[in-house]
Amino acid sequence: MRGRGGRTAAVWGTLALLSAVGVAAAGMKLLPALKVGDVDPVGAAIGSVSLVVALVGVYLAALAQRPPAPTLAEAVDQLARAVAARETDARRQLLGGHDRTIDVAFDFRPSPAHLAAGAGRHSRLNKVVDYYHRLSPRRMVVTGAPGAGKTVLAVELILGLIEARDAGDAVPVRITAASLDTELPIVKAVEQWLRRHLRQVYQLTEATARVLVENRQVTPVIDGLDEMDTGERPGYGSRAAHVLLAVNAYQHGRAKAAVILTCRTAQYEALEELRVWAHDAARVEIAPVDxxxxxxxxxxxxxxxxxxxxxxxxxxxxxxxxxxxxxxxxxxxxxxxxxxxxxxxxxxxxxxxxxxxxxxxxxxxxxxxxxxxxxxxxxxxTPPPGGADVERVHRWLAVLARYLNTNATTGRTLGGRTLSGTDLVLHELWPLAGNRPRLVSIAIIVAGTLAGAALMLTWGGFSPFRLAVTGAYTATNFMSVWVAWRAIWPRTKRVDLRRLRTPASRRQLAVGLGSVLVVALGFALAVGIRAGLAVGVMLVSGLVFGFVNRLVFRFTEGVVGVSGPLDPVRADLASGLVFGLVGGLLLGQAVGLAVAFTAGVAVGLVFGLVFALMFGLAGSRYVALLACTRRWNAIWLPWRLGRFLNWAYEAGLLRIAGIAYQFRHRELQDYLATHPLPDPATARS
Incomplete structure (x- = not known):
């Protein structure tokens, strides 16, 4: 969601970027034809400073057009509307594309101690909002058998609370338990889970998310506590136990803060036997359908x-x-x-x-x-995309189900993270094909780096300066390759100018800009006008591009949007592509000044591809996964996996939880994991 100020900033930022590229192109044409005495390094430095100052002016003008940040009450209202829209869609999908629910009954099940006041003995789905409002504090645990309707009851409660909310009431926000980072310290874990979820799914700034959470304007609805561990008897050191201990430490002033959880009965009772349960909460159990x-x-x-x-x-x-x-x-x-x-x-x-x-x-x-x-x-x-038949759809879903069930039954970890047994997050799905996606993405970066270095060395003859530039380029890239290999779980990129809005960040920008200009000028005076100007242009242009890139990509301030499962990968690939191509152009501009115009273009294109892969590492690793899961491999998935999963969601086979796809029900996941091919008898039926 982008406001008027954001659109204005994007327009002005794009114009500034195009102007900078135009100046760079003119420089590539004119500067090689000039003699040494025709170029004034001081003038070049002053021109670079003028360009940066002009861009800063553009930024300040766009900043003046930006609408003011929303107040706390406005941010809460915006979040409520976004959550209501998201959960309404989830409700329709959970009910099979219909609007009829089963008015299930639920009974109060007292915990060993520390119970919420006001809990009635019996109630029903259509009265769950009134039941919750009578609790003090407002803490509730929904349990039941597999398929009993725990998630549907939680969604009904969320929508009912939003419809009945008054000014100042908190907004219930559903979080899938499998996505929680249980390595966080217990005291602040719930707050950090909420802030991360608000930033990731509802596109809030860190500052806005922190204010909402600290003022307890968000009620966490933690769905699927039973899906965090293997087996039906999680131990005291289990991830589910960690969540309950964190919930018990979650305070609002001197009392426990509001929270809602869902869990299967067997797992929750196993934790209660270990004296681990949600304190000051009312546990209710959904009865079977009669x-x-x-x-x-x-x-x-x-x-x-x-x-x-x-x-x-x-x-x-x-x-x-x-x-x-x-x-x-x-x-x-x-x-x-x-x-x-x-x-x-x-x-x-x-x-x-x-x-x-x-x-x-x-x-x-x-x-x-x-x-x-x-x-x-x-x-x-709902016909599958690409003309896929039922057998292919079944095979592809079975591959994903087997991967999730393997994670769930083994509890395996990678890079300090437990692999999810329920969530299909596109940019984190690469372990499905082992280490091959990591190797493929790194191999492409290495090949591109070597190709660029060969072009720089062989084009137009050898010189010490060219060797130095090539060595610096290759060394920098190989350092980035090492960093990329060590990044087991790269974070998706969405370049954000808001990080430059604090006084400290602006001071860092000013110091960095001054340092670059001084180094560029000194290099030009020390090694010669042509070589020095090439390095100066590369450094200054790189800084200018990074600044403008941040301006163009995102310019929102606390405005609520909604991210779907495809959005993080798309943003990462787009960021990497734009940053890589324009970065390659700037490097090619510098190489063209030092070597030859044609060599600069070639090196720029090669470097652009390499830098796009390094900058958008999470997205490129997803693409590498697709390359490693073709029909001739042991694991086969469709080329356009994101489109296929989105179809499966629209067809009612998957559901969306945050930025993850999940099977519509765990029973469907288990069935597909044990039935890699359609049952012939069922197909005949």
């Missing part, structure tokens, strides 16, 4: 409720039978409604719900049958 709730739901949702009569009759006659148990969770009941309400192009229903009564010899067969027909049904309603 026959009456199933009938009410399907009657309200189904296009033709009469078609479901055989299923509903079987459930009501045998409430403990395999069919009733197989459809006893909101997830499976919603899944059945989605699959069996599918219609063909002529308007006829593709499948008859009555077959569930014959398939359902065990609850597991009911589950596997529904999961097996979900992908064909989704692909029929």
């Amino acid at each position: 026959g009456r709730q199933a009938r009410n739901f399907l009657t309200a949702r189904a296009t033709d409720p009469a078609r479901w009569e055989p299923v509903l009759t079987a459930i009501e006659r045998a409430s403990r039978g395999p069919l009733a148990q197989g459809l006893s969770t909101p997830w499976r009941l919603t899944l059945a409604a989605t699959v069996y309400d599918q219609r063909d192009s002529a308007g006829g229903f593709v499948r008859a719900p009555a077959e569930l009564a014959t398939i359902g010899t065990t609850p597991e067969r009911v589950r596997d049958h529904l999961l097996g027909v979900l992908i064909p049904a989704a692909a029929a309603l």
